[in-house]
Amino acid sequence: MTTTLYQIGTFAAGNRLLAPEQRAVQSSTERGNAITSGHRACRGCGEALAARVVLDAASRASSGRMVTVNATGCLEVFSTPYPESAWQVPWLHSLFGNAAAVASGVSAALRATGRDDIRVVAQAGDGGTVDIGMGCLSGMFERNDDVLFVCYDNQGYMNTGVQRSGATPPAASTATTRPVGTSVGNAFGTGKSLPLIAMAHEIPYVATATVADLHDLEAKVVTAMSMHGARYIHVLVPCPLGWGSASAETIRVARLAVQSGLFPVFEAREGAVTAAMTIRAQVPVEDYLRPQTRFDHLFRGDGRPDVVAALQERADRNIARFGLLAEQPDNPPDGRPQDPAPLEKETP
Amino acid sequence: MLRQLEGSRAVAETVARCRPAVVAAYPISPQTHIVEALADLVTAGELASCEYLMVESEFGAMSACIGASAAGARAYTASASQGLLFMAEALPNASGLSLPIVMTVANRALGAPINIWNDHSDALSQRDAGWVQLFAASNQEAVDLHVQAFALAERLSLPVMVNMDGFVLTHAMEEVDVPEQDDVDAFLPPFQPRQWLDPDDPVTIGAMVGPGAFTEVKYLMADRQIRALDTVTEVAAEFRAAFGRDSGGLVRPYRTDDAEVVLVAMGSTLGSATDVVDDLRAEGVAVGLLGIGCYRPWPYDEVRAVLGGVPRVVVVNRAIAVGAGSVLGRDVRLSLPGGTTVVHDVVLGLGGRPVTRAGLRELVLDVLAGQVPDETLHFADLDREAVHRELAREAALEEAAR
Amino acid sequence: MTLDVRIHGRGGQGVVTAAELLSLAAFDQGLHAQALPSFGSERTGAPVVAFCRIDEQPIRAHDPVDAPDLVVVQDPTLLHDADVLLGLAEDGLVIVNSSRSVAELETAGLRLGPGQRALTVPATDLAREHLGRAMPNTALLGAVAAATGVVSLHAVRRAIAERFDSRGRLLVAANLRLAEDAHDMVIATQEAHGAETA
Known part of the structure; x- marks a missing residue:
């Protein structure tokens, strides 16, 4: 009998036990640093962490021949308070809703001027991706422009004071969806999965990831950078400010989102799911909701078990849809070629 | 060729x-x-x-x-x-x-x-x-x-x-x-860009x-x-x-010397206006034309130099600033501070209504005959009957509601 | 010498193309010319007007032709619209695409001034014969060349060849024969009866 070894639930912990070629970029003291320390992100910011991992991996994958396009949002604001800049890579910010189109323009320019060894990575928050940026993004996908677009999803407009976005989950309390009167917070809509929308464009590569598994995130960036055409990575990044979670809990909250089934982690190529990260120890959605004050109203007094049950239903649907629980014979064994083998230990 | x-x-x-x-x-x-x-x-x-x-x-x-x-x-x-x-x-x-x-x-x-x-x-x-x-x-x-x-x-x-x-x-x-x-x-x-997103020399x-x-x-x-x-x-x-061609530049004055009245216009109207100026000059009417080739930045000095001593200026506005008056006309007025020039702010040719030579000619003659106001925006090609009818209908509705 | 032309027709009849071809022919002859469409949205069958100015002097104005020397009517059903002859010069000419005679059109309601002339060309019939479809514009241009002499048949032919070059030799050849037929028909009529006058 074997059990999977995980100390804090992420492969990052096992870095020293891994062969050097399997180690995360971030484990090396020699790593590049796309975004330097000293920026103005909040403590515990999931987006700052994800952006560093994504850009360092992309930069390494492109041997430093890389240009970054950034949408308006927290990441842009906290990294470039004039006259300072935290960016060590060429970086362009234009507007909130146009990062994909700007990146398409950069990519076209590099191709037209014979410098297409330089790769293009665009990044935006969920607002700049699923809401105001969606038109441009869909165009970039449909034309299969040579851009890797990364969405750092913190499920709301945090930069402007935590308003609801199209990526805000149902029942979350935000500055525009307060649970007052009979309201349960953000209404239960149909939801809007940008990864699935990206897949509908049948682009070469779509992946989701979280900051709970940086090695996985890094591997997906490396995979994406090994390809050309339109590629999309959607990263869940907890926001202590907007979610009301402890700043030290960012990684744990992200992991609970995965383990509850609320945030499926998977890869897709040309519109078909090719791999999904199975849940090793499923948790009820309540475990994910409770550490976040944006869901407090669901547990106050008699609570709203009906709403929690509705959220559990959504998690269960994800688990069924992506096959997140059972051993997945359908998953190709090479679905995540960059992943390290799970650490296994013989138990006596 | x-x-x-x-x-x-x-x-x-x-x-x-x-x-x-x-x-x-x-x-x-x-x-x-x-x-x-x-x-x-x-x-x-x-x-x-x-x-x-x-x-x-x-x-x-x-x-x-x-x-x-x-x-x-x-x-x-x-x-x-x-x-x-x-x-x-x-x-x-x-x-x-x-x-x-x-x-x-x-x-x-x-x-x-x-x-x-x-x-x-x-x-x-x-x-x-x-x-x-x-x-x-x-x-x-x-x-x-x-x-x-x-x-x-x-x-x-x-x-x-x-x-x-x-x-x-x-x-x-x-x-x-x-x-x-x-x-x-x-x-x-x-093209030599002043700066570009060069990985060898990163810029923000x-x-x-x-x-x-x-x-x-x-x-x-x-x-x-x-x-x-x-x-x-x-x-x-x-x-x-x-x-070997005169194109572009800030402004294009045409027969403005000693002009009693100068038309100011931009775009394709200029060609028709040039014909009108020639025809009227041939008839002894002292009319000139100032074409604006560069609208932004606005050529204050050049506009003032041409229009400064002119008694009457007629600005052909092909856009209006709703609630305020004209757009082009305001820039012309701002170029003529404290002078004696009378500026007639005229609206012509909105939404594809043709700016005809006949219309421009009539406008110049009306201005010289003192029939065009200089304080309010003047809609030169307006169907006055139609708007008066509509205004009367609105007034009647308001009256009935009272 | 100037010739101001207004062409009336319907969307899909090549009205704008006719104005452009006429301007090309005039340009080819060393004259100055300008073709101006009066566009709406693109709708087959809707009335369309296009203008062409021809002049020995460079053309500066860009306003529509409001006092034409020549009106070409590509679709006779438009004759019921009084605007078709609006502003026509006192000695102006109307060329109508019709298999009927001018006298018949006048009986049907065409009203010309004392100095104004009209002539008819069965351009649609000729087009059906040469092109296999009802596209009367090049035939009418042949008629314009014959009736006005401002542009030559040769120049009209060159304009057709240039404009339709990318559409294939057969189409060019058919349109050239069509324009020539209409041209010769007008010349023959003029020789036989003298110009039709109202």
């Missing part, structure tokens, strides 16, 4: 000879023939090493041009009317980032009511967007202005908008000399600037726009020397 060409085709061929590396566009009437012709030229390989992005919106078009220009490529787009407004958020961004993008605007009215025909309300609505705005009087000038626009944009590191009247010019077929490739190459050196473009430095950045922008006035004149002079 003179050829009989449609304006859009001539402009597309000229743009191609300016060798843009990236064209990003979204179709809208009456700009369509330009982007269709450019697509043909790219597909046929006549515009070598150019990437043509058929984007999902005008907002995407301008955004792609911003990205392309920041990546060090010569970038071009074209639009009109609602399309120009749809890219409005990106226009001050392009100018604020000092990106030398060139855009053709096939001037068209703004809705509602939706109207696809020519006036100047689209371009003038973007008056303060930080773009240099040039207006073409004919298709020959539209062609010449595009060659000048790329030179201007790159010399100033500022975006330039070339305005040509929708349908009236874009769809008119007339004789045009499209500059030869060698001559364009000699006039327009390859588009940082957030707070109250501590924002005013200074804006001051420098405004200063550069004013200095652009000299560059517009310079480039027009160089163009004349290279191509």
